[in-house]
Amino acid sequence: MAPVLPSAAVAPPSTVAQRRSRTGYVLLFPGMTWLAVFFAIPFVTLFVTSLQTPVPGKSGRYQLGLEFGNYATALAEYWPAFVRSFAYAGIATLLALIIGYPLAYFIAFRSGRWRGLMLVLVIAPSFASFLLRTYAWKTILADESPVTSFFNALHLLPDGRILNTSIAVIAGLTYNFLPFMVLPLYAALERIDPRLIEAANDLYASPVTAFRKITWPLSMPGVVAGTLLTFIPAAGDYINAELLGSTKDRMVGNAIQTNFIEFRDYPTASALSFALMAAILILVFTYIRRAGTEDLV
Amino acid sequence: MRWLRRNLVSIIGILVLVYLFIPISVVTALSFNKPAGKFNISWNELSFDAWTNLCGVPGVCSSFVTSLEIGLVSTLVATLLGTMIAFALVRYRFRGRSTTNLIIFLPMATPEVVMGSSLLALFLNLRFPLGTVTVAIAHIMFIISFVVVTVKARLQGLDPRLEEAARDLYASPRATFRYVTFPLVLPGIIGAALLGFSLSFDDFIISFFNAGTLVTFPIYIWGAAQRGIPPQVNALATLVFVIALLIVLTSQFIQYRRRKALAAN
Amino acid sequence: MAELSKTDQVEDLHLVNLTKRFGEVAAVDDLTLTIPAGSFFALLGASGCGKTTTLRMVAGLEDPTSGSIRIGDKDVTRLRAFKRPVNTVFQSYALFPHLDIFENVAFGLRRRGVKNIKPIVEAMLELVELGHLARRKPTQLSGGQQQRVAVARALINKPDVLLLDEPLGALDLKLRRQMQIELKRIQTEVGTTFVHVTHDQEEAMTMADTIAVMNAGRIEQMGSPAEIYELPRTVFVANFLGQSNLIEGRVSGAGEMLDVAAHERSFRLPRERSSATGASIILGVRPEKMTVLDAPDAARVPEGHNVLSGRVTDVSYTGVSTQYLVQASWGQELVVFEQNLIVGDRCEVGDEVVVHWSPRHSFGLDGNEDIHAGVDSAVLALESVDSAPAAGDGE
Ligand SMILES: Nc1ncnc2c1ncn2[C@@H]1O[C@H](COP(=O)(O)OP(=O)(O)O)[C@@H](O)[C@H]1O
Ligand SMILES: [Mg+2]
Numbered sequence: 025m026a027p028v029l030p031s032a033a034v035a036p037p038s039t040v041a042q043r044r045s046r047t048g049y050v051l052l053f054p055g056m057t058w059l060a061v062f063f064a065i066p067f068v069t070l071f072v073t074s075l076q077t078p079v080p081g082k083s084g085r086y087q088l089g090l091e092f093g094n095y096a097t098a099l100a101e102y103w104p105a106f107v108r109s110f111a112y113a114g115i116a117t118l119l120a121l122i123i124g125y126p127l128a129y130f131i132a133f134r135s136g137r138w139r140g141l142m143l144v145l146v147i148a149p150s151f152a153s154f155l156l157r158t159y160a161w162k163t164i165l166a167d168e169s170p171v172t173s174f175f176n177a178l179h180l181l182p183d184g185r186i187l188n189t190s191i192a193v194i195a196g197l198t199y200n201f202l203p204f205m206v207l208p209l210y211a212a213l214e215r216i217d218p219r220l221i222e223a224a225n226d227l228y229a230s231p232v233t234a235f236r237k238i239t240w241p242l243s244m245p246g247v248v249a250g251t252l253l254t255f256i257p258a259a260g261d262y263i264n265a266e267l268l269g270s271t272k273d274r275m276v277g278n279a280i281q282t283n284f285i286e287f288r289d290y291p292t293a294s295a296l297s298f299a300l301m302a303a304i305l306i307l308v309f310t311y312i313r314r315a316g317t318e319d320l321v
Numbered sequence: 322m323r324w325l326r327r328n329l330v331s332i333i334g335i336l337v338l339v340y341l342f343i344p345i346s347v348v349t350a351l352s353f354n355k356p357a358g359k360f361n362i363s364w365n366e367l368s369f370d371a372w373t374n375l376c377g378v379p380g381v382c383s384s385f386v387t388s389l390e391i392g393l394v395s396t397l398v399a400t401l402l403g404t405m406i407a408f409a410l411v412r413y414r415f416r417g418r419s420t421t422n423l424i425i426f427l428p429m430a431t432p433e434v435v436m437g438s439s440l441l442a443l444f445l446n447l448r449f450p451l452g453t454v455t456v457a458i459a460h461i462m463f464i465i466s467f468v469v470v471t472v473k474a475r476l477q478g479l480d481p482r483l484e485e486a487a488r489d490l491y492a493s494p495r496a497t498f499r500y501v502t503f504p505l506v507l508p509g510i511i512g513a514a515l516l517g518f519s520l521s522f523d524d525f526i527i528s529f530f531n532a533g534t535l536v537t538f539p540i541y542i543w544g545a546a547q548r549g550i551p552p553q554v555n556a557l558a559t560l561v562f563v564i565a566l567l568i569v570l571t572s573q574f575i576q577y578r579r580r581k582a583l584a585a586n
Numbered sequence: 587m588a589e590l591s592k593t594d595q596v597e598d599l600h601l602v603n604l605t606k607r608f609g610e611v612a613a614v615d616d617l618t619l620t621i622p623a624g625s626f627f628a629l630l631g632a633s634g635c636g637k638t639t640t641l642r643m644v645a646g647l648e649d650p651t652s653g654s655i656r657i658g659d660k661d662v663t664r665l666r667a668f669k670r671p672v673n674t675v676f677q678s679y680a681l682f683p684h685l686d687i688f689e690n691v692a693f694g695l696r697r698r699g700v701k702n703i704k705p706i707v708e709a710m711l712e713l714v715e716l717g718h719l720a721r722r723k724p725t726q727l728s729g730g731q732q733q734r735v736a737v738a739r740a741l742i743n744k745p746d747v748l749l750l751d752e753p754l755g756a757l758d759l760k761l762r763r764q765m766q767i768e769l770k771r772i773q774t775e776v777g778t779t780f781v782h783v784t785h786d787q788e789e790a791m792t793m794a795d796t797i798a799v800m801n802a803g804r805i806e807q808m809g810s811p812a813e814i815y816e817l818p819r820t821v822f823v824a825n826f827l828g829q830s831n832l833i834e835g836r837v838s839g840a841g842e843m844l845d846v847a848a849h850e851r852s853f854r855l856p857r858e859r860s861s862a863t864g865a866s867i868i869l870g871v872r873p874e875k876m877t878v879l880d881a882p883d884a885a886r887v888p889e890g891h892n893v894l895s896g897r898v899t900d901v902s903y904t905g906v907s908t909q910y911l912v913q914a915s916w917g918q919e920l921v922v923f924e925q926n927l928i929v930g931d932r933c934e935v936g937d938e939v940v941v942h943w944s945p946r947h948s949f950g951l952d953g954n955e956d957i958h959a960g961v962d963s964a965v966l967a968l969e970s971v972d973s974a975p976a977a978g979d980g981e
Contacts, residue, residue: 048413052421055402055465059424062462066439073442123337130334140573142338144566149341151565152348153558154523155542159550160344163351163362202341252430260432263525267546277434277526284438284530290445297438301431308430482680485647488667489674490694490743497668500693504684582726 067301074294084288091291098295102279109275109300110307112190112265113258116197120205120254121247123198128209128246129239133218146206158196158267165192165268188270196264204253212246213239248315256304276300345562352555359549371552378551384541385557391453391537392521395460400514402461403468404506410469411476428466436463437530444531451533459527464517471516475509519565596623596779597658599644599747604653606639613639615803617653621747621781621796626773628790629783631800632826632960637783638677640800641749644781646670657746668697673740675750679732681724687711687735688720694743710742713772730761737769741776750782754789766793787827791815799823801960815872819861821951824870825960831876831920832957833869837862843945849916853892853948860950868951874923875947878910881938891942896920898937908932912941 077089099106131142149157165171165186175181186192216239224234262277276296283293325332351361355368376382406425409415428436440459444451483505487497525539532540542554599621606614614636621627629637642648644655646667654663662670673694681690691710695703711717714734724732733753740748753769754762770793773780784790790797791811798808799822807814807823818824824832835848837860844860846853846869853869860867871892878898879886887893899919900911903926910922910933922941924932933939 045413048409048415051405051409051413052415055406055469056421056424058402058462059428059465062440062443062458063428063436064424066436066443069443069446070435070439073446123333123340126330126333127337130330134331134334140577141570144569144573145338146341148562148566148569149345150523151519152345152562153539153542155525155539155546156348156550156555156558157344159362159542159546160347160351163347164343166363199340199344202337256430256432260434261526262434277432280434280438281529284441290442293438294442297435301435304432480678480680482676482678483682485667486674486676486680486682487693488647489645489672490739491668491697492693493668493697496697500697501682505682 067298070294070298073290074298076291076294078291086290094291094295095299098292099299101292102276102296105274105276105279106300106303108190108265108273109259109277110303112194112197112273112275113255113261116194116201116258117205117251117255119194119198120202121251124202124205124209124250128206128213131206131210132213132216143207143210146203146210150203154200155263155267158200158263161192161196161199161268162187165195187268188273190269190273192268193264193273193275196268197258197261200261200264201254201258204257205250208249208253209243209246212243212249216242244315248312252308252311256308259304260300348555349559349562352552352559354552356549356552361550361552361555368552371556375553375556378553380536380541381551381553381557384536384538387453387536388522388538391457391460392518395457395464395521396514396518398457399461399464399517400468400510403465403513403517404472404510406465406469407472407476410473425466425469428463429470433524433526434530437527440527441530451531452535455531455533456528456535456537459531460521460524463524463527464520467516467520468510468513471513472506472509475506479505515568522561596777597660597746598623599779599781600656601640601644602654602656604640604643604655605651606636606643606648607651612803614643614650617803617805619798619805619808621779623779624777625795626770626780626793627782628794628797629781629800630787630790630797630827631785633785635800636803637785637800638751641674641751641781641783644747645672645674645749647674671746673743673745673748675733675736675740675748675753677751677753678756679724679736681732681735681739683724686721686723687716687727690724690735691739691742693739698743706742710738713741713775714738729757730765733757733765734768737772741772741778745778747779747781750780752784753782754784754786762789769793791827799827801826817859817949818870818951820959821868821955821957822960824949824951825958829873829921830870831873832951833918834953834957835867835869836865836953837867837950838865844950846950849914851894854890854945855948855950856946859946859948862950862952864953866953868953868955868957870949870951871943871947873909873921874907874925876920876922876941876943878912878922878924878933879940879942880933881940884940887940887942888944891944892948893940893942894920895938895940898933898935898939901932901935903932912939914941 072088073086074094075089075091076086076094077091079085079087127146131139131146135142163169167185167187172181172186175186176184181191183189186195220238220242221234224238225231229237259275260277262275262281265273265275265278280293280296280300283289283296287293350364352371353367353369354361354364355366355370357363357365370377406421410418410421415421437459440455440462441451443449444455449455479502483501484497487501488494492500523539524537525543528537529540529543536544538557542550545551545554601617601619601621604614604617604619605612617636617640629640631637639648643650646662646665646669650663654661656662657671662672682693685693688707688711692703692707695706700706708717708720711720714737716731716734716738719727719731724735727735733756736753737748737750750769754765757765766789769780769782782790782793794811796808797811797814799806799814801822807819814823815827818827818830821832824830833846833848833853835846835853837844837846839845842857844855844857846855846867848869855869862868881895884893884895894914896912896914898910899913900909902909905926907923907925910924912920912922914920920941
């Protein structure tokens with residue numbers, strides 16, 4: 025993917041001597057143990073919990089079991105939430121790509137010496153509370169707000185409102201995860217030598233053709249990374265659905281949270297959580313394989 | 322028309338940037354509001370009460386301090402552990418490198434609900450009491466990966482000849498680390514720590530699963546959302562936003578000045 | 587300046603059977619070399635021939651696969667880099683970006699716990715004429731200034747040997763000339779042994795007292811610049827250092843002068859100028875040693891000179907000299923440089939000419955060597971493209 029430069033400067037061979045010694049293991053041990061105990065092992069306990077059965081006569085107590093039926097029950101009840109999670113996250117990812125690409129392109133090629141500042145501005149919103157920013161959309165999308173009135177005037181809203189509909193949830197997701205789309209896109213675009221685009225124009229490619237044949241394919245790693253970094257957290261999110269949607273817009277995350285914390289139905293919650301992770305992993309690996317950028321992982 | 326066509330990308334780009342800031346301006350504006358009813362979601366009357374009396378609502382400031390404390394401790398521990406891993410990955414050969422890389426990558430690709438719920442499943446099965454400790458454990462866990470990635474990039478970008486030059490100039494391995502390697506990697510470590518702190522401070526989902534009765538700032542907001550969020554919360558969030566922005570802008574400005582001085586030379 | 591006076595005891599640097607393998611590749615192959623104390627020594631060779639690896643072994647940054655390194659009587663082969671009395675000026679300087687110029691230069695002294703370093707560093711900065719920039723950061727300096735900081739940073743430690751790895755490679759041509767003189771001045775002033783690695787033959791020739799020409803991990807020839815230019819001992823040296831016309835032939839004759847039979851002609855060559863061992867020989871002569879005459883003037887060829895006839899295929903005027911390409915009667919193209927002493931007509935393309943030179947300017951090389959060794963492979967490729975159509979329409 026490296027742009028072809030006129031001078032074939034040969035880099036000196038890397039001379040970082042990697043040592044093999046006990047020190048390496050000593051450095052790895054504490055951090056990796058932490059990740060093993062508090063990230064990897066919990067997946068095992070999550071799976072074990074998802075197969076537990078209730079202790080007869082004691083509500084809220086569960087015992088070791090192999091109740092794969094928990095998955096069937098959970099999915100039977102919550103499959104619409106599953107579908108919504110993936111649909112909302114998918115649409116939000118697409119929207120984020122559509123509005124994020126011009127921004128990333130602008131920063132990479134048109135912002136000149138303001139580039140550093142622009143990048144700061146992209147991450148700056150994350151400095152303000154995620155919950156409050158999401159909550160603020162309640163104000164912006166309220167029924168009498170200018171935004172809602174505007175869309176109503178165009179007769180674009182089936183329910184005549186935005187707040188407490190799936191539109192609000194998707195809008196919130198798009199907004200919240202947009203920086204995760206823009207930054208990888210920018211990183212990929214920034215690596216493109218602008219002379220390649222000039223060369224394409226020189227070789228009779230219109231701006232549109234140059235974009236289709238040069239810029240877009242070269243930015244593909246950024247597109248793949250950006251869509252993944254947007255889709256994964258969006259599919260697991262439940263804050264937007266909770267704050268901006270109605271009860272009809274609940275996502276898997278809501279179900280996991282309520283089952284775990286309110287109903288204390290740990291097996292169902294764990295089954296949903298494990299199923300969500302499995303579904304995301306399958307989807308992600310299929311996607312990466314099809315996009316042909318396995319070096320991403 | 323031509324002008325519009327040529328600058329279309331820039332116009333859209335700037336509009337998207339503006340869009341990113343709309344909710345923040347709402348958050349800030351509402352910190353100067355005197356809510357009409359319970360809920361502070363529409364403009365009523367200008368008031369500086371929230372700002373002059375930041376801790377005026379019970380629980381706001383204590384939850385804020387809790388988040389600060391957890392953020393600081395988690396960041397410190399995670400930065401240390403993550404930096405050690407990054408050094409091991411770049412500088413040492415060991416068995417199981419690909420597994421190690423996978424375990425570091427996965428937390429960044431796992432939705433927060435899954436991480437939060439699986440950790441909760443662990444604590445429940447161990448009958449481990451939920452609270453400050455469990456939240457800090459969780460935060461350290463998800464910050465480590467970001468630290469490893471950031472510091473590793475910095476370390477890989479380090480010209481190996483600098484350390485060789487140090488050795489050539491009579492620096493023992495220890496002195497080389499102290500006077501050359503560490504100072505050169507330090508900006509990366511600081512950046513990673515700042516990122517880690519902001520992730521910890523703002524985390525809701527994972528904290529909520531593992532907090533028990535502990536109330537962090539985001540958990541306070543979540544609870545308040547049902548009853549109405551007091552403007553003090555908006556004021557504090559605005560404050561955090563402004564401080565963070567100032568830190569980043571200052572460092573950008575220093576870099577910019579340095580580059581300019583360089584160009585002028 | 588007192589602190590910077592000549593190093594008291596300089597000792598020779600000995601490399602003995604030094605070998606370094608990276609997997610299958612021998613980057614340095616059984617190299618034996620003595621670098622005289624106090625000399626400005628140039629290690630010259632094409633990129634990738636093992637120069638950097640040799641230096642890194644001397645510096646202690648790379649462990650030799652076998653062989654040893656001695657400074658005087660002291661074996662330093664196993665001594666760790668930070669304990670060797672050797673310092674390096676790195677290929678791209680490797681100045682510490684987080685330290686200012688003063689601290690960069692002071693680095694080695696501080697690590698060795700030298701007291702009261704301020705006057706020493708200041709004197710050193712004066713020597714390289716950078717006193718006024720002591721508090722700048724390396725990135726705020728120009729390439730030439732950075733280069734001098736790198737030299738100062740190494741020299742201040744008064745090493746037994748200073749290693750310079752292509753120290754001028756990153757500079758533009760004009761600055762490079764200037765720094766060549768500068769480095770030479772500094773070396774004369776401090777008297778330290780300089781081992782200067784370069785792939786630029788002109789740089790090696792102008793700066794060094796002694797040059798070792800290196801090829802594929804081995805030393806081809808070592809000597810003063812004039813010695814190796816005037817009397818190359820291998821085809822590689824003949825081609826790599828300047829240009830040579832090489833003619834394959836067979837030796838005969840005993841006595842002071844050898845007869846070389848080539849292409850139904852006979853050339854003469856003093857015995858001591860031949861390094862051929864068998865009957866097969868490559869006769870060489872430098873282009874500027876040859877003279878071109880119009881064929882009708884053949885009578886003016888001095889008695890005893892080697893002569894051949896041919897046809898001019900190209901003339902290029904370069905100011906200082908005129909460069910002719912002459913196709914000899916057997917088809918080989920020879921290069922001749924003629925000083926522009928003649929007023930009036932020069933030979934033109936197509937002219938029938940004779941080319942002559944003194945036998946004392948000839949040299950003999952082992953006929954079993956590859957006659958193209960040391961020729962830039964790009965040039966070789968170009969030549970074969972050139973000659974292909976020419977051969978077609980020539981007949
Ligand atoms: N660390 C290394 N690992 C593998 N091969 C190397 C290494 N360093 C050098 N080499 C190889 O050894 C040969 C000599 O390299 P080097 O000493 O850098 O040449 P020079 O400095 O003359 O250009 C080259 O073929 C190079 O590719
Ligand atoms: Mg080299």
